[in-house]
Amino acid sequence: MPRLTLRIDFDQNRAIGPGKIKLLELIDNLGSIAAAGRQMGMSYRRAWLLVDSVNHCFRHPVVASQAGGQHGGGASLTELGRAVVRHYRAVESAAQTAAAADIEALSAALAERGPEPADTVGRKTHRLALSLTT
Amino acid sequence: MPRLTLRIDFDQNRAIGPGKIKLLELIDNLGSIAAAGRQMGMSYRRAWLLVDSVNHCFRHPVVASQAGGQHGGGASLTELGRAVVRHYRAVESAAQTAAAADIEALSAALAERGPEPADTVGRKTHRLALSLTT
Numbered sequence: 001m002p003r004l005t006l007r008i009d010f011d012q013n014r015a016i017g018p019g020k021i022k023l024l025e026l027i028d029n030l031g032s033i034a035a036a037g038r039q040m041g042m043s044y045r046r047a048w049l050l051v052d053s054v055n056h057c058f059r060h061p062v063v064a065s066q067a068g069g070q071h072g073g074g075a076s077l078t079e080l081g082r083a084v085v086r087h088y089r090a091v092e093s094a095a096q097t098a099a100a101a102d103i104e105a106l107s108a109a110l111a112e113r114g115p116e117p118a119d120t121v122g123r124k125t126h127r128l129a130l131s132l133t134t
Numbered sequence: 135m136p137r138l139t140l141r142i143d144f145d146q147n148r149a150i151g152p153g154k155i156k157l158l159e160l161i162d163n164l165g166s167i168a169a170a171g172r173q174m175g176m177s178y179r180r181a182w183l184l185v186d187s188v189n190h191c192f193r194h195p196v197v198a199s200q201a202g203g204q205h206g207g208g209a210s211l212t213e214l215g216r217a218v219v220r221h222y223r224a225v226e227s228a229a230q231t232a233a234a235a236d237i238e239a240l241s242a243a244l245a246e247r248g249p250e251p252a253d254t255v256g257r258k259t260h261r262l263a264l265s266l267t268t
Contacts, residue, residue, distance in 0.1 A: 005141040006229070008237060010244055058243050080243060087236040094236065095140070095229030102221040102228065103142060109214060110144055111193050 002103050004096050008088070014057045020050055021088045027051070027063055028077045028085070036075075051075075058084065136237050138230050142222070148191045154184055155222045161185070161197055162211045162219070170209075185209075192218065 007017035019040075026036035037047025055061040062081030066074050077085070096103075141151035153174075160170035171181025189195040196215030200208050211219070230237075 002145075003143045004225075004229070005143065007139040008240065009137045009139065010241060014244065016240075057245065059245050060243075084240065084243070087240050090236040091138075091229075091233035091240075094232040095138070095225075098228040098232035099225035102224040106142065106150075106218065106221050106225075107144060109192050109194075109218070110148065111191065 024085050027075050031074045033075045158219050161209050165208045167209045
């Protein structure tokens with residue numbers, strides 16, 4: 001079943017998309033920026049910078065960090081953070097429903113099988129490229 | 135005004151998104167893969183590989199290339215190519231309409247101004263990173 005992925009650009013510097021939202025959801029589940037980043041295969045620094053950029057995007061922070069404590073600092077979503085995730089997922093699901101007929105039309109036009117293995121495609125590509133440039 | 139960008143993943147190997155669709159539209163306007171690619175700042179090779187991947191994605195080609203002729207080969211969208219662009223743009227517009235309320239809710243929560251200049255953010259980031267790791 002085809003899957004729609006969305007990015008919302010608010011302006012030239014501010015956007016949210018599937019990566020940031022997934023990270024926020026994992027922080028909500030795991031209570032830690034480091035653990036959430038690890039699960040997405042990113043460094044702590046990268047995860048932290050993403051969180052920082054979303055925090056600066058909105059009027060209030062979306063992630064609250066608690067430093068220290070017996071088990072080290074944790075992180076959790078603020079009320080706004082949960083609302084951001086909820087609205088993004090609602091955009092996704094409204095879009096998927098509204099666009100179902102056109103997505104179905106595109107799916108109906110797909111080739112029966114997926115692309116051929118890379119080496120075959122490579123050879124064909126080469127032949128066709130030659131015929132196009134002559 | 136916020137802008138929604140969509141990618142449709144049909145399966146693990148086949149997807150269409152804003153880049154491929156823009157390229158198809160430019161080919162339709164300019165009648166040339168090379169000219170369309172140039173306008174998007176990509177090499178002929180890259181443009182050609184993108185076209186090739188969309189051609190293999192669907193049951194029939196979306197771009198038809200004519201080799202030779204007095205002015206060299208040209209390219210145009212097939213009927214299927216035009217339909218693919220039309221359905222993708224319809225998905226986009228249906229999604230934007232259906233998701234308007236949630237996008238508006240997200241926009242209302244944006245900070246008044248965009249992110250601060252890079253050097254200020256850098257300094258803040260450093261301070262906050264220190265407080266998080268202690």
